[in-house]
Amino acid sequence: MKITEKENKIVIDDVKDFEITHIFDCGQCFRWNREEDGSYTGVVGKNVINVKQEGSRVIFDNVSMKDYEMYVKNYFDMDTDYGLIKTMINTDEIMDKAICFGSGIRILNQDEWETMISFMISANNRIPMIKKVIENLSKMFGEYIQEYRGRDYYAFPSAEKLAGAGVDKIMECRAGFRSPRIKEAAARFLKEKDTVYSLKGKSYQEGLDYLKSYCGIGDKVANCILLFSMKQFDTFPVDVWVRRVMQTLYVDKDTSDKDIRSFAESKFGKLSGYAQQYLFYYARELNIGK
Template structure:
């Protein structure tokens, strides 16, 4: 892999196991906008970034090497060897061959913990297009302008303090629905320090999960999404209706409770369970496996 500078753009050459569409549209994040084929605008870490993929090049428009090194290389998980991860998974499980071959370009983004927490609270019983819209509503109402593209302004994700000072009614006006009190309660707890994001980062996975589940409106699935996408705990296997059906269909051959699926994932995939979940979920959802 080589990184070249071309005027205000950075070009990453020969990056393997990278498909920007698969990365953004696999259900792990919500602040992106499709411009064209393999061409997206990403809003993350108080930045606006256009990413386009052409042949064996990934182009990051109007960004600096400093921002790449401080923000985007980590966010896009550029330096993780996904070829090695896939090879290891395939030695454990030949059932993953088709999933990995079809969705070979998935990477797990390193997202902001706070934004991930609120985003997945919003995600309950909502389709991705609706989740994206609610997050956009909140950002426009409470965030600040961080950049523009083609005359459109883009906003930062609201801070805990910005959301903690609002009301249930105001949040509902942003189309949050029944999630409004959960968002308000979580924001107030984080703003006051009752829930310490930095402590979550330092805690063990089980300790962090326990703390997350103590938050009103956060159950096992949301906690595990935050652990995987917002805290980088790649041993975690978030389980929703789709992944439950996929695991039952492909492995267990019977309807099973959540704890059995979690036990299977931990035993079968080990520290790579989060990666396996991404390949299985995206492939299985698109192909309606187990429906």
């Protein structure tokens, strides 16, 4: 890769295994929105970033070289060899097709706190509504960052802000029945912040058991949090789309989510999370099993 800086932009040429549509539309994040020019704008921490792609060239706007080195490179997992990962999980014709279809997927390194609350909101919810609730919470409780392309952007609210908020105010953000759970999770997080941020270094089972002790975090949500913010790549979250593709292409129609996950984790091992993302995107975009 060749990296250059110009006019508050970072331009990277010859980027491999990177496709913005695959990355932002594979179900792992909710704060990125497509612009009319095909680029995506989102919030990472207290920073607004726009990402545009022209073939193998990726342009990060509103980003300096210092920003790139401090958080952008890690957030987009730029040092991971996805070519090697794809080779290792490409064990059959089904995975070959899924990998080819979503070849540019990368698993983002997202903040644990934000990911916890975001996926609590995702339970039994549609992506447009999830994004709206998160946007509302950020606007009401988050720190103002800046105006970009005519739109105001806010950081994801801190645990302190949500713990101190009234449930009625959280409900105004259209969080619904999740509102008291969000407030409760925020209050607990303040006491156990170090524990949460240490889960990267714990075993998968330790992380799963801990997260499921929160009200509002079940098996699927816990596995998503582990995969998308805690580098637990041996997990295999099962949602409606993953269930459909697995029951259509790999296992019997009546196979339970637990058994689907066990099958996948046995098949793909320590790289199960990567396999899940390729299969999820493949199933949802092509309506497999619907």
